[in-house]
Amino acid sequence: MTTTELDQATAEEFAGRMATVINDAALALSVSIGHRTGLFDRLAGLPPSTSEEIATASGCNERYVREWLGAMVAGHVVEYEPTTSTYRLPSEHAASLTRAAGVANFGAIAQMVAMLGGVETQIVGCFQDGGGVPYSEFPTFHAITAELSKDTVDATLLDRALPLVPGLRERIEAGIDVADIGCGSGYALCVMARAYPNSRFHGFDFSEEAIAAARAQARDWNLDNVTLEVRDVTDLSLHAAFDFITTFDAVHDQAAPDRVLASIADALRPGGVYVCVDIAASSNVEDNADHPLGTFLYTISTMHCMTVSLALDGMGLGTVWGEQTALAMLSDAGFANLTVEHVPGDIFNVYYVAQQH
Numbered sequence: 001m002t003t004t005e006l007d008q009a010t011a012e013e014f015a016g017r018m019a020t021v022i023n024d025a026a027l028a029l030s031v032s033i034g035h036r037t038g039l040f041d042r043l044a045g046l047p048p049s050t051s052e053e054i055a056t057a058s059g060c061n062e063r064y065v066r067e068w069l070g071a072m073v074a075g076h077v078v079e080y081e082p083t084t085s086t087y088r089l090p091s092e093h094a095a096s097l098t099r100a101a102g103v104a105n106f107g108a109i110a111q112m113v114a115m116l117g118g119v120e121t122q123i124v125g126c127f128q129d130g131g132g133v134p135y136s137e138f139p140t141f142h143a144i145t146a147e148l149s150k151d152t153v154d155a156t157l158l159d160r161a162l163p164l165v166p167g168l169r170e171r172i173e174a175g176i177d178v179a180d181i182g183c184g185s186g187y188a189l190c191v192m193a194r195a196y197p198n199s200r201f202h203g204f205d206f207s208e209e210a211i212a213a214a215r216a217q218a219r220d221w222n223l224d225n226v227t228l229e230v231r232d233v234t235d236l237s238l239h240a241a242f243d244f245i246t247t248f249d250a251v252h253d254q255a256a257p258d259r260v261l262a263s264i265a266d267a268l269r270p271g272g273v274y275v276c277v278d279i280a281a282s283s284n285v286e287d288n289a290d291h292p293l294g295t296f297l298y299t300i301s302t303m304h305c306m307t308v309s310l311a312l313d314g315m316g317l318g319t320v321w322g323e324q325t326a327l328a329m330l331s332d333a334g335f336a337n338l339t340v341e342h343v344p345g346d347i348f349n350v351y352y353v354a355q356q357h
Contacts, residue, residue, distance in 0.1 A: 027075040028113040030068060034097065035107030039068070043078070044094040048086035103151045103345055111144045112296075116303040123303050132311030135207065138304065142210050146185040149248060153188045155345045158195055164341045164353055165273050168244065172196040176243035179204065181233050181264055182250025186214025186226075193218070193226045203228045204236065234259040238267045245274045249349065252278055252321050253305035255314025261333035265356075272356045274335060276326070280342070280350040283322030293348070294320075326352060 034040045042058040043049075051069055055062035069087050072078035077097070079088045089097070097107045115138060122133045135141065162169050172178065175198035180189040183203030193201040203226065205211050211230045218226040234256045245264055254260045268274055281288055281297060288294040301319035310316040317325075323340065330338055335354035343351055 023075070025113070027071065027077070028110045029117070030071040030075070031077070031097070031107055032110040032114045033068060034072070035105070035110060039065070040089065040094065040097040040107055041099055043087070043089035044091070044098045044100070046089075048081060048084065048088040050085050051087065054087060103155050103347070105151065108144075108147055108151070111140070111147075112300060115140050115144060116300065119303060119307075123307060126307060126310070130310075132307040132309065132314075132316070133303075134311040135308050138308075141304070142185060142207065142213065145249075146187060146213065149184070150187050152346050152348075153191055153248075156343050157188060157191055160343045160345060161275070161277070161351060162192075164343070164351055165275070165355070168273060172199045172244065175199050177241065177269075178202065178244045178246075179238075179242045179267065180246045180248070181236070181260065182247055182254070183214060183228070184210045184248070184250070186210075186217050186228060188246070188248055189214070189228075190217045190221055190223060190226060193223045194221055197225055199225065201226045202242070204231045204233050206230065206232050234263060236263045236267050240269045241267050243269050243272045245272070246277065247275075248277045249279065251276060251326075252317050252319055253309055254317070255309050255312035257315060257317050257321075258329060258333065261329055261335070265334040268356050270356055274354045274356075276330065276352040276354070277346075277349050278326060278352070279319050279321070279348060281320045281322050283320075283324035283326075288320060288322075323350060326350075330354060 037058065037060055039054070039058050039060065043054065046054065046057060049057070051066040052062050054069070055065040058065065069078060069080075073080045073087070077089070077093055079090060080086070081088070095101055096104055099105060099108075119133050119137050122137060126132060162172070172192070173196055177200050178189075178192065179202045180186070181204055183189050183205050184207075186203045189201050189203045193199070203211070203214055205214070208230050211228050214228045218228065234254070245268055247264070251257050251260060264274055279297060281291060281294070288297075291297070297320050306316045306318040327338060327340070330352060335356075337355045339353045341351040341353055343349070
């Protein structure tokens with residue numbers, strides 16, 4: 001047995017980094033609370049205020065607000081003035097933490113950390129026994145992803161994403177059949193349906209909860225050109241039924257993503273277009289080492305996207321399936337004329353565009 005001499009300076013540096021990680025992990029939970037309670041939104045509109053004033057303005061319990069503010073001060077999110085016992089959220093920080101920030105709101109993203117923590121024990125069991133954790137163990141998943149996708153859709157879909165395909169907006173304006181596969185709460189579908197009343201929009205998802213939310217959205221907007229259906233999208237059995245098909249971060253956590261893509265290819269009419277919106281990353285670990293959200297993506301894959309697929313005895317493709325694997329799978333499914341596009345304002349995704357001839 002050989003021993004390796006410890007580089008004490010390196011060890012101490014790494015220990016310091018781990019201390020920062022623990023602090024920041026705890027901060028992420030507190031940031032999630034600040035988002036969900038609306039405290040960040042309220043703080044952004046207040047002058048320097050005491051914990052009592054902040055609690056009154058936000059309708060929250062003062063004792064909890066005061067302790068939460070302690071975490072925010074220690075995390076250098078909120079500024080504190082001890083002479084007046086007042087707290088202030090700098091506008092530069094509010095730009096990344098309030099609902100007004102839209103797609104740049106990291107407060108909304110922080111909710112994912114709390115959600116993942118709720119299944120840690122089950123995930124540890126999967127490390128030991130295999131299998132997966134089913135969707136039913138993530139009761140807040142659809143609400144969180146709906147909130148996150150709404151901001152991105154509002155900022156990018158109509159004016160930046162659809163123009164990726166020359167002439168597509170004109171076709172939808174005239175009237176075509178559109179499908180969103182794995183539509184979730186249906187927000188993207190309903191945004192398109194409201195903007196293009198001459199086209200017919202169809203949403204499919206295996207989650208009854210998600211389809212119920214999508215139907216409620218369509219009713220709220222009085223959309224009569226939207227049809228929503230609970231369906232296993234691995235076998236749509238809808239040959240040449242649609243002119244335009246979309247998926248929004250829906251392929252990578254499917255049990256059988258290869259079958260889903262083949263089913264989409266079969267459902268597309270000649271001359272049709274498929275836009276697959278999915279996570280922007282490489283299929284190679286070494287390429288993701290410096291990805292600004294690499295650790296987050298691999299963790300959410302381990303604790304959600306991969307495991308829900310494995311719970312269904314699926315492929316377990318995972319969040320970070322990456323561009324190389326995505327292009328290969330799209331090609332194997334029968335798609336040709338593939339291009340890879342990026343949309344300003346969408347920091348998470350890449351857009352794979354396939355046009356059928």
